[in-house]
Structures are given as C-alpha cells and as structure tokens.
Amino acid sequence: MRASAEPVGVAVAGCGTISREYLRNLTSFPDLRVVFCADIDLERAKEQAARYGVPEAGTVAQALREPDVELVVNLTIPAAHAEVTSAALAASKSVWTEKPLALDTVTGQRLLDEADRAGLLLGCAPDTVLGAGLQTARRLIAGGAIGVPQTALTLMQNPGPERWHPDPEFLFQRGAGPLFDIGPYYLSWLATIFGAAGQVAAVGHRSRDTRVIAKGPRAGTEFRVEVPTHVSAIVEYRQGPVATLVLSFESPLPRHGFVEITGTEATLALPDPNRFDGEIRLRATGTDEWQVLPTSGATDGRGLGVLDMARALRGGGRPRASGELGLHVLETMEAIGRSVAERSFEPVRSAFSLPETLDPDWDPKARNLVNPAS
Numbered sequence: 001m002r003a004s005a006e007p008v009g010v011a012v013a014g015c016g017t018i019s020r021e022y023l024r025n026l027t028s029f030p031d032l033r034v035v036f037c038a039d040i041d042l043e044r045a046k047e048q049a050a051r052y053g054v055p056e057a058g059t060v061a062q063a064l065r066e067p068d069v070e071l072v073v074n075l076t077i078p079a080a081h082a083e084v085t086s087a088a089l090a091a092s093k094s095v096w097t098e099k100p101l102a103l104d105t106v107t108g109q110r111l112l113d114e115a116d117r118a119g120l121l122l123g124c125a126p127d128t129v130l131g132a133g134l135q136t137a138r139r140l141i142a143g144g145a146i147g148v149p150q151t152a153l154t155l156m157q158n159p160g161p162e163r164w165h166p167d168p169e170f171l172f173q174r175g176a177g178p179l180f181d182i183g184p185y186y187l188s189w190l191a192t193i194f195g196a197a198g199q200v201a202a203v204g205h206r207s208r209d210t211r212v213i214a215k216g217p218r219a220g221t222e223f224r225v226e227v228p229t230h231v232s233a234i235v236e237y238r239q240g241p242v243a244t245l246v247l248s249f250e251s252p253l254p255r256h257g258f259v260e261i262t263g264t265e266a267t268l269a270l271p272d273p274n275r276f277d278g279e280i281r282l283r284a285t286g287t288d289e290w291q292v293l294p295t296s297g298a299t300d301g302r303g304l305g306v307l308d309m310a311r312a313l314r315g316g317g318r319p320r321a322s323g324e325l326g327l328h329v330l331e332t333m334e335a336i337g338r339s340v341a342e343r344s345f346e347p348v349r350s351a352f353s354l355p356e357t358l359d360p361d362w363d364p365k366a367r368n369l370v371n372p373a374s
C-alpha cells in the first residue's frame, strides 16, 4: 500500500460500451488518475484514451507493466473477466471487475484466493450498492421504517439488449442472459439488505434460438441464443426473508427497477438497482397512499466502487462492493441456473461481510486522500 496522498493510478481494461460512463466519472474524481486505456482492439483503446485525456493506450499486458498502475478496472466481456483479473493480480495490481466476477463460482473463489495471497484488493460491480437509492433504503430499514424485513418482490423485463447494444452476442452467452447480466443488480441489493441467501428455486424459458442485432454497424446480423432469456426465481435468505424475482429479455413491455421490500410494518419501494438515484416510497400497513421519502448520497454513476476501493487502498479497509459479495451473488446465480436445469431446490453456501453504509455526505469529487505527514 502506498501510504500517501497521491491519487491512485488506474488502468481501464476493455474500452467498449460501458467504458464511456466509467471513463467520464473516473477522470472526474480527484482521488484517481487514469493513466492507461487497454483493449485487444488497439484502435478502441486509443480512441477512448484520446477522448478522455488518458496519457497511454495499448494492450492489457502493456498496462500491467506500467508501474504507475495500481488498480485495474476490468470492463472486458464476462468470458474474459477471470483471465484479465488473474493476470492483473499476478502483476501485483488490485482489481475492480465488472460483473459477473467470473463465469463460475470455482473460478470466482480462485480469484479471491489469488487476491488474498497477494495482499491485493478485489472489488466487483455493481457499484449501484453505493448509490443514494440503496444507501438511503438501508439507512431507513436499519432505522425500523418497515419493521422487521420479511419479503421482496422484484421485476425486470424488456425485449432484450440486442435492440440497442452494437455487439450483443455476449449478452446471450454463458455469463450473461437476464440472470447473469441484470441479476447481479437485483441480487446484490437484496443480499445487501437481507444478508446471505440460503437456497433458491427457479424456472427458465427461451422463446427463440436466434436473435438479430437491431442497431449499429452490424445491424441485421443473426446470432445464437445460448441461455434462458426469462428466469423466474425464488430466493430464501438465511435470516428468514424470502424474495421473488423475474428477470426477462422476452417482454415487449419494458419494466425496470421494480423492487419492493416488505416488513412487518410497511412496504418500501426502491429505485432501479441498475441506477444510483431514484425515488424511494413507503406504504405503511393500513394506509392507502405512498409517501415519497427524501434520499441522500452519491449519484455520480459507475466508478463509485472503484473510488471506494482506491480510498481503501490508501486508507486501509476493504471495498464495500467487494469480491466476496460478487462471489456470493455469482454462486446465487449459478444455483438459480442449476435449479432451472435440474428442476430442484439448490443450496447457496458462501458468505460475505455486510458492507458498512456510506456517510450520507460521502463526496466522490472531494480530495479525500490526505498525506499522513501533512
């Protein structure tokens, strides 16, 4: 750990669609310095570096040789996550990875072990768990706003990301589909509220074996669908609460971010787990109106988890959006996938430490790293 006020040097690995939001935010946080853009497509890496004023661009291997890079932000496709994360850890870099942590739990656990052995940090998306929406909800629930939490109901449905993503094939392969691509948002929020899952059951459905890219230079290209595109799951949490989730790329009617947490006294309607902001509403038993509650916290967008991790790198501690939480969510999704295939109840065994809530005035734009000597 460099015990200094120096901003943490960051390399972004994978300069595709989501790198825009990351790079916009990461280059705006004073505690970070983005020094390298890497991609197997060198043109993409150079373009993003030029667009966001990042001094260097090249391959992942070149990024890993840069002494200024302390933290690698892995924004590659799910099938490449483990390989890139493992290479970065082997080069003594801490890693923030997009979800899922890996394609399977065994590989995810191996990555956590590699990070631990090397004394490095491993954080995992989604960092919407750090946004104003969930942070406010957690403070409300901890303060007794709904009584004792009992159940959750979540719904995410849309026609499928091939309608907007220019290269959507990976979203219909192992490691994605609505369960692995969108499930992490909902399951991370629920795990952060209820604690660890204990067992799951689910059914899945796939309406068609091929889809067609709708937008971008490859519009009209047909590709194969390899995973269920509609999943209906129930999750029983070890502390007692139960949740029902629908995750679907099969509905012409988009419905996003339906999350209701019900306790003994009231129901709390949360914002979209794929967002950092949004409205929180409370409906107490015996009332027939929703009450809109004020939210507080950061709404900057993707990259907050990288910043939280960078501050932990300098100041000690663990990232809140941790690899352990990412592994638990991965194991839960894998168990749901197995339940779909086997028509069985499946156990979930991994554990994680519940991340502490952030201060309501946690400020990503503040210069937070202080030189211990000053």
Ligand SMILES: NC(=O)c1ccc[n+]([C@@H]2O[C@H](COP(=O)([O-])OP(=O)(O)OC[C@H]3O[C@@H](n4cnc5c(N)ncnc54)[C@H](O)[C@@H]3O)[C@@H](O)[C@H]2O)c1
Binding pocket: 013, 014, 015, 016, 017, 018, 019, 038, 039, 040, 041, 044, 060, 075, 076, 077, 078, 080, 084, 098, 099, 100, 167, 181
């Ligand atoms: N697109 C979104 O809205 C979105 C939102 C949140 C999270 N994510 C997650 O972010 C990740 C990337 O998604 P995306 O939509 O940006 O995908 P993308 O296909 O647009 O971009 C991925 C980039 O990674 C590069 N890449 C692939 N394998 C590589 C390797 N081994 N080494 C270096 N570079 C490699 C590709 O060349 C490409 O530029 C995924 O895990 C996805 O789940 C995407």
